[in-house]
Amino acid sequence: MFEPVLLKNIDVPDGHLLPTYEAGGGYQALKKVLREHTPDEVIDLVKESNLRGRGGAGFPTGMKWSFVPKRGDKPKYLCCNADEGEPGTFKDRIIMERDPHQLIEGLAVSAYAIGAKTAYVYIRGEYMTAIRRLEQAIAEAHQRGYLGQSILGSDFDFAVHIHCGAGAYICGEETAMLDSLEGKRAQPRLKPPFPAVEGLYASPTVINNVETLACVPHIVMRGSRWFREIGPDKSPGPKLYCLSGQVRKPGLYELPMGIPLRELVENNAGGPLPGRRIKAVIPGGVSAPVIPESGLDVGMDFDSLAAAGSMLGSAGVIVIDDSTCMVKVATRIIEFFHHESCGKCTPCREGLNWVVKVLRRVEAGQGEPGDLEQLDALCKGIFGNTFCALGDGAAMGLRAALKHFRDEFVAHIEERRCPFH
Structure with missing residues (x-):
């Protein structure tokens, strides 16, 4: 214990x-x-x-x-x-x-x-x-x-x-x-x-x-x-995990570094809300790329999450269930980064502005063929080309959403509406 x-x-x-x-x-x-x-x-x-x-x-x-x-x-x-x-x-x-x-x-x-x-x-x-x-x-x-x-x-x-x-x-x-x-x-x-x-x-x-x-x-x-002796040798010690989102018992939990994300969400935080299933989890605040439900067995430590294509970040764990539109999630996150950009770096200042415009159009059911390819290109132009990690975090988060939930983006464009709302 x-x-x-x-x-x-x-x-x-x-x-x-x-x-x-x-x-x-x-x-x-x-x-x-x-x-x-x-x-x-x-x-x-x-x-x-x-x-x-x-x-x-x-x-x-x-x-x-x-x-x-x-x-x-x-x-x-x-x-x-x-x-x-x-x-x-x-x-x-x-x-x-x-x-x-x-x-x-x-x-x-x-x-x-x-x-x-x-x-x-x-x-x-x-x-x-x-x-x-x-x-x-x-x-x-x-x-x-x-x-x-x-x-x-x-x-x-x-x-x-x-x-x-x-x-x-x-x-x-x-x-x-x-x-x-x-x-x-x-x-x-x-x-x-x-x-x-x-x-x-x-x-x-x-x-x-x-x-x-x-x-x-x-x-x-x-x-x-x-x-x-607490947690993995490369990332030891006690760790504070912030649990929020669509979960039964949100709150702050202190547990060993490296605890499996699935155990943290399903056992400690009580799992999804009644009648719902977990669709995805953001493991480290909105700067961390989203992880789909199939990847929740990853350990909550720096190296394990990096190997899984995400990051521990601030350990702000946000649970997303199957009632949520991932296009809307991605749009809100990029809107946040765009608003909070200091404006010093052109790729971040201008790139995020264009990403927000494209995502809003897609979410509203007004997306066009080629929009997803444009988002991919914008992420490539932002990532690694800024003074700090704000632009990188935004690009990595959107890339993960496009990778794991591309079908939802495609549905918005082809059906010209949001299938969830």
């Missing part, structure tokens, strides 16, 4: 308050690293755990930390990407609302490891409850000496600041987030240089997701071996 670690406090009364967090062993990891470990030892510990970023890319966290230069006269920064704009994703919000001190301790331990004295939490502006509780938690941590000057009697100084976003999906891309923090228009930067060398204010910067940072204190206290 798997016992939750990251979500152990979410249903505890006053779980967001410092006394509750301390009663469950909170801030013991911070005390341990300050007393027993050097920064390099903490980095090595996270490397040994093989913790991979939970924000979507899955890059090894310890390796990312090790890229920060050890010397230099520039300050180092730690940034927490809490924007969580990916549709179907709500895991970071729950951590910040129900257990914000878990994030703050993760920030403190991580900052100690990389030599940063300042952290910024870039949070989605609509998350008002999470913002208020983070502010309260930061004040509590200051009062108890977990933040501020000479933390717990050491020579480690550390401050956490909250920066609220204004509803731009592109700010989930790490370099666009950095531009937004600097007061500029949020647009992806050309890399290299990478943020670890030249990030916020042209200084070395590490950017981690909320869930990634929340894992760090548990690795410190339980050890890297404990973490690696």
